Amino acid sequence: MTTRLRVLDDGAWISIDDGREVRVSELWRLDAPDFCGCDLADLVVENFQEVGVDGSRVEVRVYGQCIACGETGITDWLPVGRIRGGEFVEFDRSCVRRTRRD
Amino acid sequence: MPTDVEKWKSEAYGEEVRERLFEFAEAGFDSIPDDERDAWFERFKWWGLYHQRNGQEGYFMMRIGTPNGVLEPGQLRVVGEIADEYARGPGRNPIFGDAYADFTTRQSIQLHWIELSDVPAIFEKLDENGLSTQQACGDSWRNIVGNPVAGKDGQEVIDAWPVIRELNETFKGNEDHENLPRKWKVSVTGSADGSGQGDINDLAFEPAYKAVDGDGAAGGEDVVGFNVRVGGGLARNEPRFARDIDVWVPPERVPDVAGGLSGLFRDYGDREDRYNARVKFLVDEWGAEEVRETLQEEYVDFELESAGRDVREEYTYNAGEGERNDLIGVHDQKDGTNFVGLNVLVGRMGAADVLDLADLAEEYGSGEVRLSQRQNVIVTDVPDDALEDFLEEPLLEHYSPDPSPFMRGSVACTGTEFCSLSIVETKNRQVRFARWLKENAELPADVDEFHVHLSGCTASCAQPQIADVSLRGMKTRKDGDPVEALDVGLGGGLGEDPGFARWVTQRVPVDEVPGAIANLLETFADRREEGESFRAFVARHDDEELDAFVDPEETDYEDPMMHNTKRTWYPYAEDDGLEDAPPTPADD
Known part of the structure; x- marks a missing residue:
């Protein structure tokens, strides 16, 4: 069973199977040393750039700003949720998100 | 590889979408196949319909494109009637009520809470009166703008x-x-x-x-x-x-x-x-x-x-100095009559007021009105001998031809009330800012225009980069809690040598923004050279100096929308959580 993943409306939200699931304007805590020098970035999600999957995990690349240090830019791939039984389950927004490490 | 949007457009776009739109309207919102919703919502934009943000499923923003902002005699009344009858939804705005029209920075009109089932009737009424939503959104020729008069x-x-x-x-x-x-x-x-x-x-x-x-x-x-x-x-x-x-x-x-x-x-x-x-x-x-x-x-x-x-x-329009930075007030027409620019704070006018204004335009002018890129409305063709009585009309106390500079200079986009992309609440906030500044801030006596543009995100629908003070939606933490915030830019404007605002102060919590502007103006008044415009004052200071002038400060201004308004289904609802969102509207 395929899952349809899209960035829509100028990067305002992530569509998963034609439903609005993940949206801008959230604050995410990131363990993303490549993004800024903070131990944990405090990222305002301003725009979604790309959406993809790694196994069952749905990942996004985001344009945003760390409000702790002011760094702006596009993140590496970040997990936002998982497809389980054909349904999207969003990860707890208050948890720290780690960029993909190859 | 072409995007999904390009694929959808290649399959069906433009004129042909209208027929399917009407079929869906007839059969009900739920008749749009689950796996085709993204595609159809994208195509509906070509017909001026934009699905409102999450939490407001099944409701649409409808944009009416009025070329050059021209509303011929009778058309404003049609807009008011449509707003009154159809632009009502489950959310009530505490400042503007529950039926209103928005005049945009591209001389168009936006209505909210439109249900799909009502679209054919609305289109019929628009068609009959020479108005259209065609290409008001989407990937094509948008509403053409210009000098509205x-x-x-x-x-x-x-x-x-x-x-x-x-x-x-x-x-x-x-x-x-x-x-x-x-x-x-x-x-x-x-x-x-x-x-x-x-x-x-x-x-x-x-x-x-x-x-x-x-x-x-x-x-x-x-x-x-x-x-x-x-x-x-x-x-x-x-x-x-x-x-x-x-x-x-x-x-x-x-x-x-x-x-x-x-x-x-x-x-x-x-x-x-x-x-x-x-x-x-x-x-x-x-x-x-x-x-x-x-x-x-x-x-x-x-x-x-x-x-x-x-x-x-x-060029002087939106230039930050010189005559005629906007088209508010009484101005001469070529034919000897007058056009009267009225201030519509953040571009939003209640449906009843729209209808009252349509009456006044007919009584004192030709019935025609025009919309400016500063979200204001202009009544044209007012003869000299009718001018005095027109200016005495009670409606013009609110939609003033001679407003406070803080009212006159306010522009705001749609914001999180309806928009998917915005990061912060905007229109009501800019109204509160303007009201507070009017009571608490001072401009030098020879400065009668001061433009503050509030945009909820980088899409810049409020054209923040070309204002004296540019405000752009952000987030920050205050006492550890996430709150809505604004980046502050200064000194933008058009004119002969246009310049974008410089973003000098980042992430000011929204409740400290009015204090920041008041402090900035105090410094401007103290340190300006004689007759110097705000834009020129900004131009001769570096970013560090300007950042110090901004000086955010808590005041008696209170902001009821500090929280994440995007996590609500409607920011002003009593039970505002997404779990309290209304069901998609019934097909009636």
Whole structure:
């Protein structure tokens, strides 16, 4: 069973199977040393750039700003949720998100 | 690889979407197949319908494109009646009530809470009255803008209204131009005040003189036509002013050149990356010279003239100094009557007030009204002997021709009330800001205009980069809690030498913004040189100095929307959680 993943409306939200699931304007805590020098970035999600999957995990690349240090830019791939039984389950927004490490 | 949006557009777009839209309206919102919703919502934009944000499923924003902001006699009443009957939803705005119309920065009208099942009836009423939502959104020719009082303005160089009408008739519903890589925003201005704001459009025609002989060849009499600029726009942290492509065009050839450039964009614009699709990026890549060469070689069959003598040194609109920064107040028309610009705070007017204004326009003028790019409304054709009584009308106490500078200068986008992309609440906030500043902040006595533009995100629908004070939605933490915040930019404006605001202070919690502006103005009053404009004052200070002048401060201003308004289904609802969102509207 395929899952349809899209960035829509100028990067305002992530569509998963034609439903609005993940949206801008959230604050995410990131363990993303490549993004800024903070131990944990405090990222305002301003725009979604790309959406993809790694196994069952749905990942996004985001344009945003760390409000702790002011760094702006596009993140590496970040997990936002998982497809389980054909349904999207969003990860707890208050948890720290780690960029993909190859 | 083409994007999903390009794939959907190639399958069905433009005129043909209307039939399916009506079928869905007839059969009900749920008749849109679950796996086709993204595609249809994208296509509906071409017909001016934009699905409202999550939590408001099944409700649409409807945009009515009024070319050059012209509402002919009777049309404002139609807008008011439609707003009153159909623009009512489950959420009630605490400032504006539950039925209103928004006048936009591109001289259009937006209504909210529109249900799909009502669309055929609304379209029928619009059609009957010469109004349309066609191409108001989506990837094609958008509403054409310009000096709203074209044809009437005592200061105009050339009447641009016939040109705009012809462009509108030629490129609305034109199969060759209905599916472009991205939106295509055109400005045509005939006045010397710069009120068409061509610099921030994809394509701009600006008044210019050229010496041509009777056959159109160079070297004869001075003729008024238009210089052409391409590739302006403010969105996505990539603001550009339109670039001069060294072309002058007589009025009768504007459609050829406009169609040529639209065709060039259609054929060469980026359809694989929507973030890189606007023509401003193509102009970046090619340069103005290559745009001109390609236009000449591939898209027009006559020799293009080089640019003529422009009148940019006379531009004052949104310029931060000089006369006529906006079109508020009483102004002379060419025919001896007057146009009266009325301030509509953040562009939003209750449906009952829209209908009252339609009555007044008929009673005192011709019934016509026009919309400006500063979200205001202009009543035209008011004779001298009716002026005094018109200005005494009670409605004009609220929609004033002589408002406080803080009311007059306020522009705000839609914000998180309805918009998916916005990061913060905007319209109600800017109303509260303006009211507080009116009571608590002071401008030097010789400064009567001060523009504050609040945009909820980098899409820049409130045109924040061209204001005295630019506010842009952000987030920060205050006492550890996430709160809505604003970045503060200063000193932007159009005019002969346009400049974007410099973002000097980041992430100011929203409740400290009014105090920051008041402190900034106090410093401005103390340190300005005699007669110096705010924009000039900003220009002679560096970013660090300006950041210190901003000085955010808590005051008695209270902001009820500090929380994450995007996590609500409607920011002003008593039970505002997404779990409390209303069901999709019933099909009745």
